Amino acid sequence: VIARSRQIVADDERFRGLYISEQDVDALMKEPFGHPRWLRNHHDDNATVYLDTYQNIAKCISKKEEESRKHGITLRLSLLRERFGLESFDIDALLICLAGEIDLRYERLYAYLQDDVTKKRPCIDLVLNLLVSSPRERLSKREHFAPTSPLIRHRLLEYVEDTSTPKPSLLATYLKIDDRITAYLLGSDELDARLNQFSRTIDCQRNFSSLIIEQQLKNRMQGLLQKWPDTNGSVLYLQGPYGVGKQPLAEALCSQLGLSMLVINLDGILCDDHVACQSLLELIYREARLDNYAIFFKGIDQLTEEHSRALLDAFIATFNERPSLTFLSADSQWKHLSQLQRFPLLVIDVPLPDAQQRANVWQQALLANQIQYEQRELIQLASKYKLTPGKITEAAGTASRLAHWHDAKMAEISLKELHEACRLHSNQKLSELARKIPPKYRWRDIVLPQDRLEQLRDICHFVKYRSRVYEEWGFDHKLALGKGLNVLFAGPSGTGKTMAADIIAGELGLDLYKIDLSTVVSKYIGETEKNLSRIFSEAETSNAILFFDEADSLFGKRSEVKDAHDRYANIETGYLLQRMEEYEGIVILATNLRKNIDEAFVRRLHATIDFPFPDEVDRRNIWERIWPESTPRASGLDLDMMAKRFEITGGNIRNIALAAAFLAADDTDEVNMVHI
Numbered sequence: 001v002i003a004r005s006r007q008i009v010a011d012d013e014r015f016r017g018l019y020i021s022e023q024d025v026d027a028l029m030k031e032p033f034g035h036p037r038w039l040r041n042h043h044d045d046n047a048t049v050y051l052d053t054y055q056n057i058a059k060c061i062s063k064k065e066e067e068s069r070k071h072g073i074t075l076r077l078s079l080l081r082e083r084f085g086l087e088s089f090d091i092d093a094l095l096i097c098l099a100g101e102i103d104l105r106y107e108r109l110y111a112y113l114q115d116d117v118t119k120k121r122p123c124i125d126l127v128l129n130l131l132v133s134s135p136r137e138r139l140s141k142r143e144h145f146a147p148t149s150p151l152i153r154h155r156l157l158e159y160v161e162d163t164s165t166p167k168p169s170l171l172a173t174y175l176k177i178d179d180r181i182t183a184y185l186l187g188s189d190e191l192d193a194r195l196n197q198f199s200r201t202i203d204c205q206r207n208f209s210s211l212i213i214e215q216q217l218k219n220r221m222q223g224l225l226q227k228w229p230d231t232n233g234s235v236l237y238l239q240g241p242y243g244v245g246k247q248p249l250a251e252a253l254c255s256q257l258g259l260s261m262l263v264i265n266l267d268g269i270l271c272d273d274h275v276a277c278q279s280l281l282e283l284i285y286r287e288a289r290l291d292n293y294a295i296f297f298k299g300i301d302q303l304t305e306e307h308s309r310a311l312l313d314a315f316i317a318t319f320n321e322r323p324s325l326t327f328l329s330a331d332s333q334w335k336h337l338s339q340l341q342r343f344p345l346l347v348i349d350v351p352l353p354d355a356q357q358r359a360n361v362w363q364q365a366l367l368a369n370q371i372q373y374e375q376r377e378l379i380q381l382a383s384k385y386k387l388t389p390g391k392i393t394e395a396a397g398t399a400s401r402l403a404h405w406h407d408a409k410m411a412e413i414s415l416k417e418l419h420e421a422c423r424l425h426s427n428q429k430l431s432e433l434a435r436k437i438p439p440k441y442r443w444r445d446i447v448l449p450q451d452r453l454e455q456l457r458d459i460c461h462f463v464k465y466r467s468r469v470y471e472e473w474g475f476d477h478k479l480a481l482g483k484g485l486n487v488l489f490a491g492p493s494g495t496g497k498t499m500a501a502d503i504i505a506g507e508l509g510l511d512l513y514k515i516d517l518s519t520v521v522s523k524y525i526g527e528t529e530k531n532l533s534r535i536f537s538e539a540e541t542s543n544a545i546l547f548f549d550e551a552d553s554l555f556g557k558r559s560e561v562k563d564a565h566d567r568y569a570n571i572e573t574g575y576l577l578q579r580m581e582e583y584e585g586i587v588i589l590a591t592n593l594r595k596n597i598d599e600a601f602v603r604r605l606h607a608t609i610d611f612p613f614p615d616e617v618d619r620r621n622i623w624e625r626i627w628p629e630s631t632p633r634a635s636g637l638d639l640d641m642m643a644k645r646f647e648i649t650g651g652n653i654r655n656i657a658l659a660a661a662f663l664a665a666d667d668t669d670e671v672n673m674v675h676i
Helices: 002-006 022-030 045-070 076-084 088-102 105-113 124-131 135-145 179-185 215-227 246-257 274-291 305-321 355-368 375-384 389-406 415-424 450-464 466-472 497-508 527-539 564-582 616-625 639-645 650-667
Strands: 157-160 174-177 199-202 235-239 260-265 293-298 326-330 345-349 435-437 485-490 511-516 544-549 586-591 607-610
Touching: 076 088, 076 179, 076 274, 088 105, 088 124, 088 135, 088 157, 088 174, 088 179, 105 124, 124 135, 124 174, 174 179, 179 274, 199 274, 215 246, 215 345, 235 246, 246 260, 246 293, 246 326, 260 274, 274 293, 274 305, 355 375, 355 389, 355 466, 375 415, 375 450, 375 466, 389 415, 435 497, 450 466, 450 485, 450 497, 450 586, 450 607, 485 497, 497 511, 497 544, 497 586, 527 544, 527 564, 616 639, 616 650
Parallel strands: 235 326, 235 345, 260 293, 293 326, 485 586, 485 607, 511 544, 544 586
Antiparallel strands: 157 174, 199 260, 435 511
16 A cells, blocks of 8 residues: 555546546556556655565464464464365455454445446455465465365355446456355354255254164164265265155264264245356355255255256256255155266165154154053054154144144044044145045945955055064065055945045044046057056155955956067056056055956955945845934835835945935825835
8 A cells, every 4th residue: 555655657647546647657667567567666664664664564464373273262364264175365365354344444445446436345466466476476376266266166255347347358247255165254154044045054963863763773873883984975865765764864974074064955946047046056065064064955856847947957057066964865766866976976875764663753752642551552553554654753742732622621632533543644735646535434334245345354454463463474575566455346336445445544533546548548658657667666755555446447358469469558558567666555456347458467455355246135234234323214114125125236225315315205204105
């Protein structure tokens, strides 16, 4: 500043900075290349004193830095240098820009040095003039302000737009230190405000022993720490259903590594511009580098072209910029994962805990609500509803609120409320693909031969004791597929197939979804498989019984393959069988035409239950049970005659009884034979 004040050459102080005089031009022509004007022929005793003072201060600062290191104190400026790979020149450039954020006097000084009162921020040319003295060094240091340099690439310094010069040269570009970097250097640990809507930080304190995951996975993760000590840049892809414990697993790993975690909810990043998306991702990576965070990207499987093409492209393009250990969390397979294979990627499946572990979670969640159940009841509940630990905790809270709603005084959680809460926290998206049938029938409502009733009860036993057979008795290790139950209901229309499925769902407390296969099957190649895939994918987390009506539309007897249509029809059938074998719940197929079903398919099902046309005795029982207790009936109803004379199914009997009731409501106060 002193040197600059000695070298003013304008003719008239009143117009300095407003025009370029001939004397200025002459002086500029005589300047050596790359030298600041105010250093020309400059000999000033005061300047020498100031320079000596500067050097003494620099030595004092270095000494204090050394003392801080000896006492285990790490200065933020030193951390910034280390984590962003900065040089001493970069630090000095940062400090020049930081000065104006701390003391406004520097704005006037920078304007004075740049010969323009409106230029209150330092331009790159000024920074170079202040920090370098030789033309060669000036050219080399110029690259420190290029877009690819650490200062600019990591957004430590920003280019400031000058409205008076739309496209300035690099040297004429003005600089500003980023607000988050200023706050960090001044001692703030607050997250960058631009990330608040979709980010949060976690001080990881979990340990592996507290995790509700299978022991084998715990052992592997702990072994990973020993065999993979340098995790910088590593990518762990954690895949498993919502609430299974992916984030707690990542927290436990970070706790062992002494890292905190920056959690990013990708659904919360709302941008449809590639540049804006890239800017946000750069801020995320800078924040992680700034405070040495591991990054946890939540919901990576939702990052698709449909969600945001711009964000997807920006994510893949900038992924190489991530500074440290990175977790990608997904409920299902991410179709773009292959594009990250060039990075040190490890895919980890986080499975659903077994029924015993889920029962333990239920016990803890209910105890938190001051409710206690026997372990046997909780294991049966866990077997029926394959909820993740996260969803179990949520369901327990929902059950408590339902109990208060039903009886505010007692507020005791009953099994009915637990079942209702479980259904509410199961995946409800299946309703978009199938019709949900609320259970309303009971065992007393259905009339079937005794052996058929026993077969239906066996289906319920399968669900109730599944965990004992598969997990406690070890059959889980003997079967790769086929852990669900696939049953065929065959019989004429109206013989009770849908009612039986309804009763089973009600007995087990599960949702029942009816899918009409005739609407699923498409004439367009590949569409049938796509429809079935969506149904089974949603059903896996719905804890529901799937009831496929009109099964013969897909399982009809195979004919000789004569054209492409026949070949793809067989492919569709095979695909349905494959998905049925993979599904671990109950699948019921219903058909009115048993003889039309290919025997090869029937043999691959676990059971076939025939619903016979009711004989006279069964018809008499149906006529008796069809009437609600509150329905007024004449004493002269001859139900024996109706059963003997009319050979009809239970469905027809129900329709007749309902029609008679409406006739009676319009005519008299009770149902009589005339109405029937």
